[in-house]
Amino acid sequence: MKIIENHSLKAFNTFGIDKKSRFFTQAGDLDSLKKSLLWAREKGLQVLILGGGSNVLLTQDFPGLVIKIELKGIQVIQETSDEIWVEVGAGENWHDWVLYALKHNWAGIENLSLIPGTVGASPMQNIGAYGVEIKEVFESLNALDRESLDIVSFDSEACQFGYRESIFKHELKDRYVITSVVFRLQKEPKINVEYGAIQETLKKNGVKDLTIQAVSDAVVEIRRSKLPDPREIGNAGSFFKNPTISHEQFKSLKTDFPSIPGYPVDSGVKVPAGWLIEQAGWKGKKFGEVGVHAKQALVLVNYGNGDGKAIQELAQKIQDSVLEKFGIQLSPEVNFI
Structure with a gap:
């Protein structure tokens, strides 16, 4: 178990936010994971478990022990x-x-x-x-x-x-x-191409032999066309969940916003958060070093030296604006640290 003090977490979160952890270690097996947890317990430290760092927004330095999970196999x-x-x-x-x-x-x-x-x-x-x-x-x-x-x-x-x-x-x-x-x-693939974008991409690419590899290639192409590569622009993918609203609320919104998309689910109607954010005027907006991606309004980005607090504040403004315009409360998928 190797403990590093005052370690930058910039390389360990896909937003590329440069915050530090008071202590940092990597756990490549169960023994080192247990020892790290015991060490933090003995010192009365908070523990933050990090995987790929693709679902966290660091808004401050972490005062305890960050354990990067490296359990493989x-x-x-x-x-x-x-x-x-x-x-x-x-x-x-x-x-x-x-x-x-x-x-x-x-x-x-x-x-x-x-x-x-x-x-x-x-x-x-x-x-x-x-x-x-x-x-x-x-x-x-x-x-x-x-x-x-x-x-x-x-x-x-x-x-x-x-x-x-x-x-x-x-x-x-x-x-x-x-x-x-x-x-x-x-072992016997049950191909799922119900999602329209997959069908369109397969057709565009002239795919005749429907395989799981062809589906994967189509999904990769779609994602790359919509979502920025975290290695180039810091982001955590979709920042907000797609909200589910009642059938009654959707029907009412459809009157005021005829083009609003919705997909029936067990508990009501799911509305694309990206559409709501775009209609509220946020798509492509930039505020200093942070902003909303130009191709996908659901993605908040760090253009280089952005701060986690600034992204958190931007997220709150987006939530407030969508709530005011549509009466829908957006919930973040990303965890704030």
């Missing part, structure tokens, strides 16, 4: 003629895991290509894109109890998945460190 643990169960270390890069599955022709996560972050964060957020959510391919996860230091297993029901939600963001927030995730994938 991909292992087949069970298979049948139709399905395969694969355990993946929490520190594996998410897109690298998708590429690994594609290489072995394991289907189920191709629609989730190019999502930033690590495997360990995927069930916390119940990440989703282009018609697929993690809960559809999730089997179980292992997590370290930060109090007892025991490993606990969670199945899908125990995770209480919701839209970009899980129990780890609420009742069990900061209680566990996810160490590995088991996915159940298909």
Whole structure:
């Protein structure tokens, strides 16, 4: 266990915010993770667990210990003629895991290509894109109890998945460190191209042979056309969740805003947050070193030397403006530190 003092976190968050942690360490195995947690406990320090840093906004220096999760490994643990169960270390890069599955022709996560972050964060957020959510391919996860230091297993029901939600963001927030995730994938692909943009991209590219690789390539092309590369412009992808409103409210809004898009879901109608933000006039706006991306209003960006507080303040102004114009409260997907 190597502890570094006053360590810059700029390289460990996709916004590229230059804040420091009082102490910093990397955990490449369970033993070093346990030792790091015990060390912080003995010193009475706060602990921040970092994966890919793609879902955090650093608004200040962190006064405790930051533990960067580097738990790696991909292992087949069970298979049948139709399905395969694969355990993946929490520190594996998410897109690298998708590429690994594609290489072995394991289907189920191709629609989730190019999502930033690590495997360990995927069930916390119940990440989703282009018609697929993690809960559809999730089997179980292992997590370290930060109090007892025991490993606990969670199945899908125990995770209480919701839209970009899980129990780890609420009742069990900061209680566990996810160490590995088991996915159940298909050997015989069930291609999901219901999302219109995928169909359009496949058609544009003249794809005749519909494979999971073709779907992944289409998703990557779509994401790259809409979302800035964090290596070039600091960002955390979609900053806000798409809000769900009642059928009655949607019907009322449709009267005032005939072009408002909406998609029926179990609890009402889901409205694209990006559309709301764009209609409120924020798309492409720049304020010093921070702003709203010119191609996708759902993405807030750091143009170089932006501060986390400035992005947080911009997010609040956007929320206030959307609430005033549409009566809809936007909720951030990003965690403020």
